[in-house]
Amino acid sequence: MSSENASQPAEAAVPYFGVFDLFKIGIGPSSSHSVGPMRAAEAFLAELNTADLFKMVTRVQIDLYGSLALTGLGHGTDTAVLMGLQGEKPDEIDTTSVATKLVAIREQKTLNLCGSRSIPFTESTDLLFHGSVFHETHPNTLRFQAFGESTPGTPLLSATYFSIGGGFVVREGDEPGASESPAPEVSFPFSSAADLLRLTRENNCSISQIAWQNELCFRSESDIRNGLERIWNTMQECIEWGCHTEGHLPGGLNIERRAPELYQALIAREAAGTNDPLLVLDWVDLYAMAVNEENAAGGRVVTAPTNGAAGIIPAVLRYYEQFCHGGSQEKRQAFLLTAAAIGSLYKRNASISGAEVGCQGEVGVACSMAAGALTEVLGGTPNQVEEAAEIGMEHNLGLTCDPISGLVQIPCIERNAMGAVKAINAARLALRGDGRHFVSLDRVIRVMKRTGADMSSRYKETSEGGLAVNISEC
Template sequence: MAHEAISVFDMFKVGVGPSSSHTLGPWRAALRFLETLKKADGTLAGVQQVQVLLYGSLAKTGKGHGTDIAVLLGLCGLDPVTVDVASIDDRVATINHKQTIDLGGTHSIHFDPPQHLQFLFSESLPYHPNGLTFLADFSDGRQVAATYYSIGGGFVVEEGEQNVANPVQLPFPINTAADLLHWCRKTGLSIHEVVWENEGAWRGEAQTKSGLQQIFKVMQECTYRGCHTEGILPGGLNVQRRAASLNKKLLRGKTYNDYNEWIGAIRAGGNSFQYILDWVSCFALAVNEENASFGRVVTAPTNGAAGVIPAVLHYYIAFMDGATEEKALQFLLTASEIGSIFKKGATISAAMGGCQAEIGVSSAMAAAALTEVMGGTQRQAMMAAEIAMEHHLGMTCDPIGGLVQVPCIERNTMGAIKAITASQLALQSSPDFAKVSLDAVIDTMWETAVDMNSKYKETAEGGLAVNIPLSLSEC
């Protein structure tokens, strides 16, 4: 049976907020278009004009999600993994002021964003709600066009792209939870061990470990930075950042100099239920406040849900005995496999499935990962993932003003708490008596997504987005 090979580094990508589908995806699409132009001419020097058309959800909530900013930075040839996030505002202001853009960082052309980057609010493309088209004119009269779809989690596909055979053959091909359980039973391996073996089809062990360490490091840095940054989030809603003040309140004057000392100070504060609950919320708030501020985060599996997995992982690091870097990497491997199964069987795009596809999936990923590092069996880990998603089914995506702030930031705290609860339920239960399988809940999630009204799919046309009315011009 054919299988889709998805790596842990497909599910976890380092990028810039606030949205993987509306920011990171269009950014990567712009970078791909630059490569298309280079192939067409061997250089960018012949390009005279570029126009960008945003469709569907990318148009309707693109301003709030920074889609226009992402496209501009991508056309400049900047990498979302390495770009200096502190320089983004100045770069965009310069493009708007001078009405020029340095294509690929080397070739300057006239580019007036209101004229050359259009939001087509009433038009959608059939393949996916997140569509964008690039048009380029060369000085010799040639024209090049390409349409891309940002399908969630930073994944991008080009229109007309042919399905090709998987570039790698995995030792343990997996499309469904049943496939994963089959390989675990056949080999006796845990979920993270199965994933580790599969990753070997792409690269050596040292490279995989180094990549996982980098993902973990970015999550740690983002959480720490968010817990120590005050102010108002950009975009016009005037949302006050809360993680830093909560961090101060919980630590009660304790001093520290770096991340490790900070974790030590947190541990020293005790382990009461209320204290731990506050810290889980603080961790999640911190990451998504960074995300909303165009900070560097890890898609997990999306930017809008980027706080759930780091929050649950930090809950484990700060409050559970036996937490080590090795366990943290195992956590990431397990979470990635659960996320990839959801992507294959349903979607991780809110524009396709509502917020159940983002917060719901991230909560399921975190629940399974926490269960495994806590000593749960493979079946208990999958049971935890099912429980977490079961209680996110039908969650809509209705961001006020199209911004990834309200209700998105708080939803990450809820997803993290549900993940921990789901893990505890699974650890104290026997999967033999479970009535709902992980595959069944994935199928149900997709059916719910198909049935969901489009106004609840990241369009800002329903729910809180209209009951708390704010014009896009304010954002």
């Protein structure tokens, strides 16, 4: 497909979320509760420097509100903001050093601001949790205040941020989308699945080719390919770490990692020539669980589109490469580009935040993205891709986010395995038809958004309902 002779839409550019917005390399256990707050801390430090206030700071106070306060300890929000204020970045931090750095902050009662300026810090008074206070803009709200020696009661700078899912952060007062890195101009803007399908018809191309042309508006061909390979390599490394790291997950539930034992069992079954036609599904389960056990342990993961749903897309892509004979770089990248195009529709028109719409916005969206992407690389038409994505979400509508003890462990880890298998089945259903179906992807996205709005806050990443409070036998 050539952008020179392709049909260009006349409409004005619309906010665009690309493949590197939907897939970010970060750390566990949560994109909204750890990656986002760490990025917010980074943004606050940048504001201090821009305002030439950094050298005047003698104290910093962090206030967490709503979902960030209610599940922040289990989701590592406290750790994330402290690491962020010390200058760490989600995609660069050495995950093995976090525990040691955290102990140093707490024992020495100091914070090494931006890695260069030591200030006093007492966690009980400088990091505050306000679980009963929900900001009207978004349930994931945090505020940073910097104080100086001359005016200890009046902040030098105060800034409030909203962590809106998938590691995206918006500063209070910014225009909607201003800090979410949407592109001002792309070759083929689309704001709906209907737009996307129209573009593929007008240009006789696939969804991944539309996404590819749009990415070329921001970076070179080699940068795109290298970036996509880095994303996939990080996903692969996460799977491998998860398959080979034994022990118990942190947080107090004493949950034992299951992926290493399952991995060894599957290796043994294959060596024995076990005749089980559904053995492939065990591998898919393994890959999804391996990723999310790594995420729960605070390891390196890729938001896809969130950390809570980080295992689904790697598991389905690994399934494609291992069991569908599709291990080429071109197909791998088409998968990720297609998935991102689908994910951008949810990001633009609904939400990918569990605190805003429940787990349908995390596992449901990831399932939809993976189903559509798998359909494309298996040879499906754009209409079949759209149908697979619709099926993937339709059968996740109403999915609640009710993590036990505020930890991204139960039901999150197994839920990724279920979402990955469901995505594969959605693709198979779509490929058996001709792409015609009754409920459109656009419609199911609107329904998902309304369902999230109707859902009680108890079931939206607050650990105040569902499994989170009903873990004893009835």
